Amino acid sequence: MAGMPDPAGSAAPETAVVAAATALAQGDHRVCAHRLAHAERHLAALPDDRAVPARLAAVLVRVVAALPCPDGAFHGLVRELDLLLEALPRGRTDGRPELRALVRHGYALMDLRAGRPRQAAAGLRLALPAAEAGADLQLRRCVGDLALAEALQGRFGRAADLVARAERLPEVPADPGGCPVPAVHLAGAWVAFEDVRLDDARAELGKVRQAAGRPPDGLISVLRALLTARLDLASGRPGQALAVLYSAQEEAAGMPWLRRLLLLVAAEAQAATGAVGAAMESARAAGGAAGAITLARIQLGLGEAAAAARTVRPAVVESTAVPADVRVEAWLLDACLAYRAGDGSKGRRSLEHALRLGERERISLPFAQARNWLFPVLRGDPALLGAHRALIGPLGAAAGAGTRPDADPGGSGGSGEAPMAFGRLSARELQVLGLLSEMLTTEEIATEMCVSVNTVKTHLRSIYRKLAVTRRGEAVRRAHHLDLL
Template sequence: MDVAATEREVPRGAPVPGGADPLGDPFLRTRFAVPGRPSTFLRRDRLVEHLGQALLTPLTVVNGSAGAGKTLLVADWAAHLGRPVAWLTLDAAVEGPGMFWAQLLQSLNACGVPVPTAIDFPADATRVHHTLLSRLAWELAGHDRPVTVVIDEFERMTDPEVARQLEFVLRHARPGLRLVLVSRTEPLLPLHRYRLAGEMTEIRDADLAFTTEEAVELLELHGLSLAVPVAGALVERTRGWAAGLRLSALAARSSPDPELYLKQFEAGQGTIADFLLAEVLERQPPETQALLLRISVLDRFCPGLADALTQRRDAATILAELHRANAFVEDFGHGWYRLHPLFREILLVHLRRRAPGLETELHRRAAHWLRRSGTLPEMLAHGAAARDWTYMARVLVEDLEIGRLFTDPGSGEPVDWFAGMEGETPDPATNLVRAACELSRSDLDRGLAHLRRAEEQLASDGRDFPAARLSWAVLEALAGRLAGSAGRVERATRSARQLMPRMPSRLLDGHPELDALLLTHRGSSALWAGRFEDARTDLTAVARGPRTASTALPRMEALEHLALVDHLDGRPGAAERKVFAMTAEAERYGLAQPWGSGLGQVVLAAVALGRDDVDRAEALLADAPGPRSADPVPAAAGRAVTAGVLLARGRTGAALAVAARPVPAAGDSPWAQGTAALVVSEALLAEGRPDAAVEALRQVAGDQPLCTVGLARAHLAAGDPGTALRLLDGLEAHGRSGPGVAVPAALVRAQAAALEGDTATVRRLLAQALVEGRREELRRPFRSAGPWIDAFLAEPSLRASAFGWLVPDPEAPDEPAPGGPGPGMPVEELSERERDVLERLARAMSTEDIAADLYVSVNTVKTHLKSVYRKLSVHRRNDAVRRARELGLL
């Protein structure tokens, strides 16, 4: 707190204990008075309790930035302490040890702890005799009750000799002295000794920051009653900085809509900017001011990057000093720093006023430095801010970074970085990046047009440009996958393989994502073409490949495609495990769910449908992201499962409409056609039209086990059991399928035996199907088999195999005990904020979107999510939504 403006000199001739200071001037009373608190001061019990430890330790340090509320906190504590406190506020006029100790002795006099006559006040402002220090320490050590001394604005004391003298007195005055230092910087005392001995109480910037709840109370004291989300957003922006909150509140009070003002106020204007510019920026030497202004264009920075912007070599020393001085430069760890967000906003506005046009050049320098030593997203961000599109494109191509536009979780969408790029250029790298942007947003036609243009430019250019050609091949493989053209993908992959040996091994080894992308694209296109074994080989190679951050997304894509292969082979448990492995990868790299194409969730929905959990299947489909790309594989899988859910709901017309929906692709997909035809066949059977059901599947059965079972069932319904059994015999000879095929096949055979009156065979086949079905919880084949099965399942021998998973256990209670919670009710009731998060979770919002919508931090949302999961006894967001729907919470 700056009290210089309120100082009043002691009138001439008035008695002053201890006399004048060493310069002969009267002591100023305000230097020794505990500062008053404004009416808007908020007493924070957690900090007062923390500061109460000062009575138990010799040394207390309250260390924080300008305006953090240090002085007011200690002043309020001192005023309520119930005992005298010697208060000394330093200023720039403290000239040497003699002046300091004279003022300290006077502070003791002023609080009623008279200095004995044996201790003479220093007569020389520049020095103090060691005898004075010894006598003072002896005197204080003899007190029955410790004397509390507060020295405010201690950062003004820069003389190491005074620090050594003060530490001497503190050490030898025990237990009679409790010293409290209020400072913007770390005091020069040997703090490590006191920390190790447990003899020091510390309150730092992070402790002084206001919480959202405290900010609400503070704003109310300023006459503002605001919603918690608005206050939370203000705390997030100011990082709980006391002065920022108070100045914002004062400005908002004069606004006709305070809430809107606090959401939209510009930090670069008004009292906050004036405060920070005067208290922080203008106190710095010119070279430090220049550095602060230039690094305001950076989200984070290290000394090397700061030097690149200032074109000097002193950033390391300056940044360390700024951090030590609590000058709104925060240590980000591992040698990186960041500016306080409000301070950064203000500095950026000041930079634009002081040096118009410099900001673009600074972004360009940052992009060039980050290419060598930073991260791709940061390089792209600064390159985009500098609008240096050609440079960015050439970096992406020459450094083989083109693949990371699709695999780096922090890179965002390629189109986001290059949204401002306009006009055509003769540079092939630029056209390759344009192609990547278009393909990333599913515009296949535009993406292919740019690829063709880049290909022509590379062909006409006489120079050898293997990096550009390899980048082209990777994008061409993606285009072929999106187009459903396995041949195009194969040709592009072959071309890439021929180019890779020509690249420097160091460069290629640093980009394992390129091979992962090529294999993923080829595996996906092979899956689309119905070549399951080829697909499994490529996709397994990706899933088992290098476990790096750049290959995380291809590995996850490979796992969900492998899950689809397992599902189509009738192995729901294996499919589910692969999706869970994919989810574990996502959590490992901090990726929000749902992500990507949603194929994994579609597979889980298919598994849920096979288990007759139609509600869960529907919830998973609703929670899956919308079509993010033109990839035909997730589109066809989603179409089949959606139609299956509609069939399970009895909406045959809607199911037929969905099944007839085309999936654009250059090549045919046997399994996509087969799953659509299977839906049509089942719908026709439900309508009592078995002959039409047979025709729907006759042309597509082939090497598709599920379709073969469906066709056999249709033939049986049409009165042709012989053909049905011959189809199933051929299926058994194939020997590839899992329980998802074996169980419905056994049920068709059992129904045929039932029609022949062969009950022994029926029971044998049903027993076999129950064993297989129980392992995978395959309820739907049994429940859709028809009424003929009910009598057999009622028999004791078969019913025993169906207890607990297919038919209710007769010993299990049907209803909960009166007055008790229902079997599915959470143990603890969800809070209102947890319900808010849950509702947005059900709308498939990401964690970041929920945080933005509720005006809270991402970490706050994560905390609420953990609590929701715990209360609902689940571990994933999809399960939380399903559970909440079951409980009627949504």
Template sequence: MMVPRTLSDRRDAMVVNSKVVVPEQPPWTVCRTRIVERLRRGAGGSLTVVTGPPGAGKTSAVVSWATADRSPGPIAWVTLDPEDVQPETFWPLVAMALYHAGINVSWEAMDWGRAPGELALDVSAHGRPVILVLDNLHMSHNSEVSRGLTSLLESARPWLRLVVTARRDPALPLHRYRLAGQLTEVRVGHLAFAEREAEPLLAQHGVRLAPAPLRALVRRTEGWAAGLRLAAISLEGHPDPDGFVAQFAGDDKSVVAYLIEEVLDARPDDQRRLLLVTSVPDRVNSELAAELGGVDVGRSFAEVVQDNPFATQLDHGWYRYHPMFAEALRLILRHEAPGDVASLNLRAAAWFARKGLLLDAVRHAVRADDWAYASRLVIGRTAVGRLLGLRPDRLLVDALRGMPDHVTRTEAEPGLVAAAVARAGGDDASCARALRTATELIARLPAARALPARLAAGMIRLTDPGPDDAERVRAVTEVENLLRRLPARSLDDHPEVRALVLASRGRIELGEGRTAEAADAFGSALTFALETDGEFLRRHCLGHLALTECLRSRFVRATELAARAEQLPEVCPAPARRRVAAAHLASAAVALQHVELPRARHELARARVALEEFPDAVMSGMSALITAEVDLVEGLPRRALETVRGTVGGPAWLERRLTLAEADAHTLMGEPAAAREAAERVGEPGDPLSAVVLARAWIGAGDMVTAAKIVHEALAEPGAIPADVRVDAWLLDAYLSYRFTDPSRGRRSLDRALRLGDRDQLLLPFVRSRAWLQPLFRHDPDLVRPYLRLLELLRFQPGTVPASAESAVYGQLSARELDVLRHLSKMMTTEEIASQMYVSVNTVKTHLKSIYRKLAVTRRGEAVRRAKHLSLV
């Protein structure tokens, strides 16, 4: 075949020949097997597209594949320049490349008007796969070359395989091949160098970086091959490579020079200006582009960025530039129009603020060095909770770090922001100073700014881990009053505000001993906290609600809440180092109630760590109370006494609970007088817990009559009795009834205790009474049979019942009582028995009560089973 007529002279022939051979791979090329393998698989289909910005390594990747002998057929290569996409030039180059690949190209194919069809015939006649590589293809949609190439690819199937490298998608029907599964795409993400691939690239320049700097360099360049190569060149012989990497960005002079030459110099002035002004924001759409550069910029924005390989399309019409490209553009903008940079950032900040995009708005206000405006945006939009860690926003906090001190001393909002950032970072001293200054400045604000500023100040105070009770009450009351003045819907997007206020109100109610009100407040706070992603706020609400439910003896609910709290991090990153002592105390109380004493000790130790960092009188008192109760269960009353006596401070209700624990300790130590003195000292009329503790003291003194009287009065109280206290009282009543040879009452009381304990998973009262319950359970299988699950949890063993125990009858049954038993065994009702025996219904009921007492049962069915076992019926 001859060189085409349009390229017939010797010099042009040499140029053509250089364009239709696979380029030589530079010696410094890093062969990346994963991309070669992807291209190998792609060559099995009709079309492979390799796209990316200048310097992404497109050509290098395809050359690596082409020279790796991994192709299913010969490769026809064409290297294109922008001027080569005219039909009269393009088709002769394609024909020449196919000829060099061994295709018998006909003379008719030299007519560029007929070339697509003729070349399709020539390729099909070859009868084997051939790969056509078009490197650096740039053609417009619906151009003559585009239409012809589409026709060639369709007509020469399945033998022609096309591989295209370009800066943007080629003007080919990609969607058609994608749907048919015949398209392989190698995009900028595939071309990006991974860390393991960047290592040999740097090593070619004698550069070796530690893992952290290497990771930072790859992240900063986003794996852009040219960026990595330029960095490697600059790093050769550098005395401080780690320091260089930390500073390396798009404003590096070598990067700027490369991008100016490859991208900007080829652009007309209006497009160049568009790229410069739209580099100011981190992401941009056509509306923002119009805001920054004017209406014309907005109109042409989409077309320009779609033609820019350094622009990545995001969702909903947003684009972002490659970070190094954006940095280079910003540097050029600072040199060419230094006065525009601040104004462009402020325009961007205002636009983002109008759109409700707070983080972007704040970032641009800070870049414009307008810290006051950035702070007003945060405070005015009730976003201080995002700084405090209630709804963590690390990016927003980072954007506001480094605020100059002089700014915080001149306006209220910057001072509030500085205080919130300090609180989130665990610097409570700096927070207090900034808050004090800001509070003074709030008085000078106009009303429209004063209300959100005072609300922000109140929220910062509420996150103080260690205010006294009076300060907390004042802060909560102030914030509650401020919230009433805000429009109801203004807090719809800020559930963390209501969660914080309600949780703070709950802490006040808990401190006053109003557990029902505290539970309501914490429950409402949790509802709002769950609408946020604030782990500390959710754990705070869950922990306090769980602990409050423990105090209300609602251990089923407390167990579920404590388990949910345990699923969240123990130490929350925001606010810094904050632990939730209440969560550990709730877990300890639940573990104690379930008699998991090692776990209870473990949670108490973790609670003490939290309280050492942030002391709290109520939580410290609760820690002492639970610790003392664990000591008592483990049979360590003296240690329990030391724990109680070593606790100072705390509300009156908690001191009272601690004194009752002290009374129990004295009882276990065999000091009933001291136990009675302690219980009577803090006892209140009608208080069931005081009554139970005092009854135990009287039992310890051997005065069963007084103990029984106290228990009977406690159980007769009309008010609600906490479930665990009621179980304790029923157990004491059962114990005393069995002691007074009234087994029927004892059995009834024990059955009630078992039923309530089984329902509410209350194990601790039974463990306290293990000594006398264990033998009783062995002797009465009918009683414990419905509660085997509870006994398994208690690790009680009902065992095999001895015959002597089964045969026990507490009193001889009369003849009439035996008659009633016989009728009972026939499933007769009370009325039927009365009619059969010619007695009144009340007489039958009296006989039944006597039968139950003598057989130590509480139900008809149990009486019949017992009677049959004893051969009475």
């Protein structure tokens, strides 16, 4: 329809709606809005048998144009689309399930932006089967938003599966607004971060940032800033993390639940810079179970173990209303405090709770961050380590640097020191390490792996950095010590 005449001189609203849809498909939002306004000026003059389907088509174009960056009028548009679909004669939409899926998706997005990820996930799961009847873009959006809803609940295993599903869909270069599907990459970044794959997380966040056309909506922008700050913090740059968080405050103003998430990361960053008073204030302002855990870690860093135990105990819950990653951190801190107090039995029970939940939901990050006390404890408990080697084993490289065999269980997380940078070996790096242990030269490793010598050298530099060594022999010895070989 790209060659159709400009409908400005026509009084037929249907023509203007088709022209608006064509402009939207070409990524021209300004022309789309202009033609929709022209159509809506003439809709009132239509008889009912033409007005309802014409109005339905116009609202449908507006809803699609608003995605994936809904504006303030989005709720009203989705509600109007819902009512118009209900007003059609029975059976008229039986062959178009994707229309009803779009309505369900719209309501779920409103739940997501209101900080109700459980309700959003439920709505998106209902929309997903019908979305498969629509275009690949509609399905990718639905899968991406569902992955994000699962990540917000700490269900990173489910989020990872959904991200993988989205990546298997046919490539969608851009949506009608010229913007890729940022939720897929944002969820992918979050999964990679919790799996301690920091480079992958940065790469996925870069894809969100580089979205063409209109910028992502407030939710996407704030969550991207939140993850960027957490990456900075994990890499030992708390000052940079605070700057990122500060710049995101204005966009989070209309979403109090997002502001609480920013406060939690700010508290960690403030504690890392030595601003303990400000950190405690931020943690208290954030509130909830996550705020209590952050506050308890700060108290522990000040040497107030008894106060930390009192603060964290109410947060040690199994309620599904608390995100899974928060529950893992609660059990892990409870275990740390128990071991520190000499109560090994209680510490082991809490640690086992954390390990089971972390394994089930694919949450690795808190265990890597607790490495200074956790790995010595696990080395002294081979049965517990063996039962959860699938979760802990890959983190060995991350925990190797700076971990002392006699580390104090109280010396992690809430120590008040800046977090140490960490990373885990990729599958290819582990392959290089294995060949290295067989005394192969760089050229022989390249031949064995069918890659260039420069690629092997790049892998070696990354391995040395992650294992905190400078020579091949040291890398192999450290790898054996960490059970990587």
